[in-house]
Amino acid sequence: MALRLISLLALVVLWQVAAHFANPRLLPGPLVVFATMKSEAASGALFAALGITLARVAAAFVLAMAAGTAIGYAMGRSALFDRAADPWIIVLLNLPALVIIVLAYIWVGLNEAAAIGAVALNKLPVTVVTIREGVRALDAKLDEMARVFGFSRTKRLVHVVAPQLAPYFAAATRAGLSLVWKIVLVVELMGRPNGVGFEINTAFQLFDVPLLLAYALPFTAIMLIIEMLMVQPFERHVSRWRPRAA
Amino acid sequence: MSRVGDRARLEARVAKKSFRTASGQSVPVIADLSFALEEGETGALIGPSGCGKSTLMRILAGLDRDFEGAVHLPERGRVGMVFQEPRLLPWRSVEDNLRLAAPEASEAETAALFAALGLSEHRAHFPGELSIGLARRAALARAFAVRPTLLLLDEPFVSLDAPLARQLQRDLARLVESRGMTAVLVTHDVDEAIALADRIFVLSPRPAHVVGEIKVKNPRAAMSAEESQAVATRIEALRDAE
Numbered sequence: 001m002a003l004r005l006i007s008l009l010a011l012v013v014l015w016q017v018a019a020h021f022a023n024p025r026l027l028p029g030p031l032v033v034f035a036t037m038k039s040e041a042a043s044g045a046l047f048a049a050l051g052i053t054l055a056r057v058a059a060a061f062v063l064a065m066a067a068g069t070a071i072g073y074a075m076g077r078s079a080l081f082d083r084a085a086d087p088w089i090i091v092l093l094n095l096p097a098l099v100i101i102v103l104a105y106i107w108v109g110l111n112e113a114a115a116i117g118a119v120a121l122n123k124l125p126v127t128v129v130t131i132r133e134g135v136r137a138l139d140a141k142l143d144e145m146a147r148v149f150g151f152s153r154t155k156r157l158v159h160v161v162a163p164q165l166a167p168y169f170a171a172a173t174r175a176g177l178s179l180v181w182k183i184v185l186v187v188e189l190m191g192r193p194n195g196v197g198f199e200i201n202t203a204f205q206l207f208d209v210p211l212l213l214a215y216a217l218p219f220t221a222i223m224l225i226i227e228m229l230m231v232q233p234f235e236r237h238v239s240r241w242r243p244r245a246a
Numbered sequence: 247m248s249r250v251g252d253r254a255r256l257e258a259r260v261a262k263k264s265f266r267t268a269s270g271q272s273v274p275v276i277a278d279l280s281f282a283l284e285e286g287e288t289g290a291l292i293g294p295s296g297c298g299k300s301t302l303m304r305i306l307a308g309l310d311r312d313f314e315g316a317v318h319l320p321e322r323g324r325v326g327m328v329f330q331e332p333r334l335l336p337w338r339s340v341e342d343n344l345r346l347a348a349p350e351a352s353e354a355e356t357a358a359l360f361a362a363l364g365l366s367e368h369r370a371h372f373p374g375e376l377s378i379g380l381a382r383r384a385a386l387a388r389a390f391a392v393r394p395t396l397l398l399l400d401e402p403f404v405s406l407d408a409p410l411a412r413q414l415q416r417d418l419a420r421l422v423e424s425r426g427m428t429a430v431l432v433t434h435d436v437d438e439a440i441a442l443a444d445r446i447f448v449l450s451p452r453p454a455h456v457v458g459e460i461k462v463k464n465p466r467a468a469m470s471a472e473e474s475q476a477v478a479t480r481i482e483a484l485r486d487a488e
Contacts (some may be wrong), residue, residue, distance in 0.1 A: 149347040163337040
């Protein structure tokens with residue numbers, strides 16, 4: 001924890017040093033950005049943008065994780081479904097995020113459903129592939145044990161399958177959160193009248209780098225906190241049974 | 247197919263069981279194998295490694311239904327099984343492993359089982375924190391906790407050092423005798439078979455069938471060293487005849 005703080009602090013110091021030598025219009029120092037952040041926070045604009053973007057991230061993330069886990073589980077369990085759905089997943093994986101976003105806005109319209117749907121669709125194939133790997137790695141011997149001892153379907157899912165999938169779920173969550181929030185900004189930049197992405201677009205039009213950083217950095221900080229307070233404790237909880245390495 | 251005898255008996259008749267290889271060939275594993283056990287008897291299946299013993303256990307456990315023949319389990323067949331590996335859920339404590347398999351077992355029952363198998367201090371431990379000997383004890387406790395009418399033991403003491411295996415054999419024999427259940431033990435250890443079984447079935451190499459059945463004198467504890475030596479010699483003779 002202490003090491004992490006020192007590492008973060010070093011980054012800020014490096015930034016300050018770099019800003020000292022650079023053109024202040026291109027790279028403002030931390031203090032300038034912090035002052036901009038304060039004024040944006042005082043007007044309430046910063047929090048409104050953060051809130052709406054966070055809501056979009058949450059919606060797209062939950063959608064992609066739920067659908068992706070269900071599809072990935074089915075593909076891992078059924079060879080037939082796997083063969084049938086695999087080409088779709090490969091197409092989705094290789095379709096550029098930008099193409100999905102533009103098509104969603106053209107086909108569905110410039111609305112919230114298109115925005116969140118496009119982000120979820122971008123994240124979906126990664127979740128599917130990760131969970132499918134987890135299902136393929138399920139221990140057949142434990143499954144046999146559960147059958148011999150007459151575990152019910154729910155009991156098998158909760159006590160035999162879910163703990164084996166938890167590390168894969170955590171990996172999908174971690175990779176997913178960062179991917180989702182980056183794509184949400186693009187979606188906002190291209191077709192939403194609010195949110196962090198929209199504010200960054202405005203800053204870009206005005207060539208206002210302090211404003212751009214004043215919106216980008218708090219959001220990065222929020223994602224870092226979510227990772228540290230939610231994702232990592234979840235990982236620790238699900239792996240508490242593993243004998244710790246000395 | 248098979249005649250329905252006394253419902254309490256265990257009867258297994260496997261006319262044919264084969265595996266399909268990757269190249270599509272059908273390899274027979276078991277052919278015309280049949281054996282029966284009276285209620286409360288312990289039977290040992292002894293045979294060369296790879297002869298199809300574990301396949302037969304999977305059939306008895308109901309894990310493999312793709313065979314020709316029929317299996318009659320003792321009435322209301324509740325099966326408890328000890329696999330070659332402990333197969334405990336690594337993310338659940340020893341006690342939870344037992345409770346998940348036997349939710350209806352009372353606190354007194356589980357406590358008695360843990361005590362009988364020397365696990366009382368390890369109830370809250372995760373399987374990864376146990377030695378292999380303790381993990382096998384936990385697997386035994388789980389199999390007994392379901393109060394099985396049929397106990398299946400698939401080389402339960404393989405890869406344990408000899409003194410530990412003997413100790414566990416004694417604990418197992420005590421539990422089987424005090425609880426009265428039909429049990430099938432797969433082993434390649436002649437002494438283990440003599441120490442635990444009422445009937446010993448000697449199996450042929452693949453495809454497996456029964457080449458001889460030996461009834462072990464009861465009570466075994468009263469058996470002299472010469473008598474058990476005689477049984478061992480008969481088993482060896484049956485094996486060599488193949």
